[in-house]
Structures are given as structure tokens and as C-alpha cells.
Amino acid sequence: MNTTYGMSYKLSLIASVAGLLYGFDSAVIAGAITHLSHYFALDAMGTGWAVSSVVLGFMMGAFSGQFITNALGRKKALIITGVLVFLAGIFTAFPYNFTMFILFRIVGGIGVGLGSATAPVYIGEVAAQKIRGKALGFYQMMIAFGILAVYLVNALVANQASDPQWATEYGWRFMLGAMSVPGCLFMLLAFWLPESPRWLIKNHREEQAGAILRTLYGEDYDSQGAINEIKSTFRQPDAGRADASILAKKYRRVSLTILGMALLANLCGINAVLYYGNVLFENIGIASEKTAYYQQIVIGIAFFVAAVWxxxxxxxxxxxxxxxxxxxxxxxxxxxxxxxxxxxxTSLFMLAIMIVYILFFGGTVGPILWIIIPELAPNMIRDKLMSWATLLIWTGSFIVSQTFPMLTNSEMLNRLFNGSFPFFLYGLCCLLWFLLNVFCVPETRNRSLEEIGAEMSRA
Structure with missing residues (x-):
């Protein structure tokens, strides 16, 4: 490993564990939802709420991220992420009733949402320019690893649950409770992280920022020159004024591009496969309740391999x-x-198609989204724009996770489309995503955040 980049890699890997929490927390419900629904006697809407409530938390955490990261810094926001996910793992496994379960699903979601708004920003701000894309890619790789890990945990628990009554009473508790382990680990690791130099400079702590920059890039690094360049981006004529919003004229193009990408990403349907994979495999007739867990592992492996690539x-x-x-x-x-x-x-060829979809989403759309959004966002509005973008990412996720069981159980839609309607909707969103990329998204490779921000502001 290049020693110049060694510290950048280490800090990026630690911060990217927030992605593991995202993957684990969002996908754990895939294995638990059937028995959880039986335990609480849920209908289709209740099942959707049990799955999508965590996404409501994601949205709340993402929106609050702009205030927490700006006021407390990136490091403290990441610590709070670990604390909330740890608590959610404990209390969703042992809820007093369904209301308490939903409450702590939302609490865990707030933690993950805060982490998803903070970790990519932190990684983008500490990683060296030449490895920034790879370092930001660690976040999606950890998301994929978290999804794969929870699929393995779910399959392990399901394999032990030969008694259906035990599975309904206790199996889902082990699946959800396992989430507290990575939550606790990340909480401890986040204490080791230094604060982002750009946040320190924004808060007039140049000396501390200079020391961190030299730690990141070596003692010979021109930290003062870097500080002066970063400071210049916080001396905009409109800084601190009401019109310095994400929709101010100079930021409108970059903001609308980022917000469009963020909203469409999850409307492409990835969460229908990741959250409802077990149910989906059974419904289209290519798996039983038991084998669906192992097919989910195949999906998880494909997602992880794509992210590593x-x-x-x-x-x-x-x-x-x-x-x-x-x-x-x-x-x-x-x-x-x-x-x-x-x-x-009804054919295993359909599983192959899902794997192709997972490979290309997991190897392109998924990781690049988390890389390019913090790269495109100018310094002056990065906190705010990243929070709004993450909020829209989770809005799309909430829409898909809440409506998928309702759409697949609609008698009218099933008569007309035989269960295929959601997938045609997701295909349309993928097409819109493609057109947005072709006409609006620039290349950001091998350019500093300040250069990218200046170009997008001029545009």
C-alpha cells in the first residue's frame, strides 16, 4: 500500500463501516419478515410498515444530518450512528409490542440515515484525490458486505429453526438482535477517527486541520496551500446569506442533477429484490421457504462481488x-x-436475470451514486445538499419497500399484469436514470473537490 495513501485508506475503511450498518439494518428484515408477520398477525399494509418503517428512520436521519454534521462535526455524527444502531438491535429483538418494534426500527434507521449522510462526505473529505473514488467505493462495498453477512446470519438461524413455532417465537429475534454487534463495533471504531480537515477549516480551526492534513498526506505536504484553497471556497460572496441555498442560481444545475440521481436510484427497484427476496422467490415459483434463504445468499454474493469490482x-x-x-x-x-x-x-433463468441486475446495479449505480454525489457537491453547500440527496435516496427506498407488497397483492393489477407491474415501473425509472446520466452527469475522476465544485457552480 502506498504510504502516502495509507492513512486515507485506513480512515476510509473505518468510516465505511457505516455502510455495513446500512446493509445489515436494511436487509435483515428479508429473513425475518415472514415469521415476524405471523408473530404479530400482520396484514399486507402492516407487513409493508414493518419493512419500510426503518426507511422512515433513514429519511429522518438523513435530513437531520445537515444540522448534526455542521454543528458537531463528522466524527461525532458517526459515533451517534453506532450508538443508535446498537440500541435498535437490542430493542427490535425484544419488543414489548409491535409499536415498540416499529419505534426502534425507526431509531436504528435514524442512525443509519445519519451515517449515510455523513460517511461519504467524511471519506470524500479525507481521502487523497487520486484514490478518492476507490475510497468512496469502500462505502458501497461495506453495504454489500453487510447485506451478504445478514443473509448468512438469516440462513444460519433458519437452518436451526426446524420447529415452525420456534421460528415464529424466536427465530426473527436472533436475526434482528445480531444487528447490535456491528453497531457496537462501529461506535468504538468511530472514536479513533480524526475530524474532517474541511469541517475544521470551515469552523476556523486551521492549525488542527493542518496537523491532520500532514498526517493524511505526509509531513512534506503543503498543508497551508491546501488550507488557503479550501478557505477560498468558504469566502463566497453569498456565503451565509439566505440565497446561498441548494437552489440558488449558481448551484441549481448541480443540485437538481444530484437530487434527480438520488430520487431515481432506489426507484429502480433494488430494494424490492433485497428486502423481499425470500417472498419474491416463493411467489414466482422458483424457491420454497427454505431454499429462498440460500438464493438470497447467491444474490448477496453477487452484490458484494460487484461492489468489490x-x-x-x-x-x-x-x-x-x-x-x-x-x-x-x-x-x-x-x-x-x-x-x-x-x-x-417459472424458471431458474429468472434468478439468473436477477443476478445480472444485481451485478450491474451493485457494480455501477449503487457504488457510483455514493461516490459522485459528495464529489459534485460544492464545499459551501455539501452538508446541506448531501442531506437532501440522502433523504431522497431513502424516500425512493421507502416508496418501493412500502408499496411492493401492496402492488403484488393488488387483485386488479394482478389481473392486468399477472404480478409484473412493479417491475415495469422499476424499468421505467432505470430508463430515466440512464437518460439523466447521459445528459447531465459530468466526469469527476482525477479532479479535486474544489475544482469540481467551481465548475458545477459556474455551470
Whole structure:
């Protein structure tokens, strides 16, 4: 490992564990939802609420991130993330009633949402320019690893649950309770992180920022020159004024581009596969309750492998090219899956199509989204814009996770589309994502955050 980049890699890896919490917390419900629904006697809407309530927490955490990270700093926000996820793991495993379960699903979601608004910003601000894409890719890699890990935990618990009554009473508790382990680990690791130099400079703590910059990039690094360049981005004529908002004229193009990417990303349907994979496999007839857990592991492995590939190739191929190719293949695959479901086909070929979709989403759209948003956002509005973008990411996730069981259980839609309607909707969103990438998204590889921000502000 290049010693110049060694500290950047270490800090980025630690901060990216917030992504593991995201993956674990969001996907754990896939294995637990069937028995959880039986335990609480939930209908379709209640099942959707049990799944999507965590996404409501994601949205709340993402929105509050702009205030917490600005006031307390990136480091403290990440510590709070670990604390909230740890508590959620304990209390969702042992809730007094369904209301308490929902409350702590939301608490854990707030932690994950705060982490998702903070960790990419932190990584982007501490990583060296030449490895920034790879370092930011660690976040998506950890999301994928968290999803794979929780699928393995779910399968392990399900394999021990030979008694259906035990599974309904206790199995889901082990799945959800396992979340407290990575939550506690991240809480402890976050104490070791230094504060972001850019946040310190913004808060007039240049001496401390200079020391951290030299630790990151070596004692010979021109920390004072870097400080002066960063400070210049906080001396904008409109700084501190009401019109210095994310929709101010100079920021409008970059803000609308980022917000459009953020909203459409999860509307592409990834969470229908990740959250409801077990139910989906059973409904289309390619798995039983037991084998669905193992097919979820296949999906998790594909997602993780794709994320690892993205980490090692994002600097070679660039952000824009990967986004264009990935969004187009996602459009083709999810639409083809919808067509096969509409035709009533039952075949393992459908699992292969899902894997193609997962590989291209996990290797392009998923990781590049978390890389390019903090890169495109100018220093002056990065906290605010990242929070709004993350809020929209979770808004799309909430819409998909809440409506998927309702759409698949709609008698009218099933008569017309035979269960394929959600996948045609997701295909349309993938197509819109593709067009947005083609016409609005610039390349950010090998450029400093200040250079990118200046270009997007002028545009």
C-alpha cells in the first residue's frame, strides 16, 4: 500500500463501516419478515410498515444530518450512528409490542440515515484525490458486505429453526438482535477517527486541520496551500446569506442533477429484490421457504462481488461511463424479468436475470451514486445538499419497500399484469436514470473537490 495513501485508506475503511450498518439494518428484515408477520398477525399494509418503517428512520436521519454534521462535526455524527444502531438491535429483538418494534426500527434507521449522510462526505473529505473514488467505493462495498453477512446470519438461524413455532417465537429475534454487534463495533471504531480537515477549516480551526492534513498526506505536504484553497471556497460572496441555498442560481444545475440521481436510484427497484427476496422467490415459483434463504445468499454474493469490482475499477473507467452502462443494463434486465413474470414463466433463468441486475446495479449505480454525489457537491453547500440527496435516496427506498407488497397483492393489477407491474415501473425509472446520466452527469475522476465544485457552480 502506498504510504502516502495509507492513512486515507485506513480512515476510509473505518468510516465505511457505516455502510455495513446500512446493509445489515436494511436487509435483515428479508429473513425475518415472514415469521415476524405471523408473530404479530400482520396484514399486507402492516407487513409493508414493518419493512419500510426503518426507511422512515433513514429519511429522518438523513435530513437531520445537515444540522448534526455542521454543528458537531463528522466524527461525532458517526459515533451517534453506532450508538443508535446498537440500541435498535437490542430493542427490535425484544419488543414489548409491535409499536415498540416499529419505534426502534425507526431509531436504528435514524442512525443509519445519519451515517449515510455523513460517511461519504467524511471519506470524500479525507481521502487523497487520486484514490478518492476507490475510497468512496469502500462505502458501497461495506453495504454489500453487510447485506451478504445478514443473509448468512438469516440462513444460519433458519437452518436451526426446524420447529415452525420456534421460528415464529424466536427465530426473527436472533436475526434482528445480531444487528447490535456491528453497531457496537462501529461506535468504538468511530472514536479513533480524526475530524474532517474541511469541517475544521470551515469552523476556523486551521492549525488542527493542518496537523491532520500532514498526517493524511505526509509531513512534506503543503498543508497551508491546501488550507488557503479550501478557505477560498468558504469566502463566497453569498456565503451565509439566505440565497446561498441548494437552489440558488449558481448551484441549481448541480443540485437538481444530484437530487434527480438520488430520487431515481432506489426507484429502480433494488430494494424490492433485497428486502423481499425470500417472498419474491416463493411467489414466482422458483424457491420454497427454505431454499429462498440460500438464493438470497447467491444474490448477496453477487452484490458484494460487484461492489468489490467497482472499488478496483472506478478510477480506471471513470464514474460517468460506469453509470451509463450500468443503468442501461439494469433497465433491460428488470424489464425482461417483468415480461417473464407477466407471461407466467417459472424458471431458474429468472434468478439468473436477477443476478445480472444485481451485478450491474451493485457494480455501477449503487457504488457510483455514493461516490459522485459528495464529489459534485460544492464545499459551501455539501452538508446541506448531501442531506437532501440522502433523504431522497431513502424516500425512493421507502416508496418501493412500502408499496411492493401492496402492488403484488393488488387483485386488479394482478389481473392486468399477472404480478409484473412493479417491475415495469422499476424499468421505467432505470430508463430515466440512464437518460439523466447521459445528459447531465459530468466526469469527476482525477479532479479535486474544489475544482469540481467551481465548475458545477459556474455551470
Amino acid at each position: 467497482a472499488v478496483y475499477r472506478v478510477e480506471k473507467y471513470g464514474r460517468r461511463r460506469l453509470l451509463i452502462v450500468g443503468s442501461f443494463v439494469c433497465f433491460l434486465s428488470i424489464t425482461l424479468l417483468g415480461i417473464l413474470i407477466w407471461m407466467g414463466v
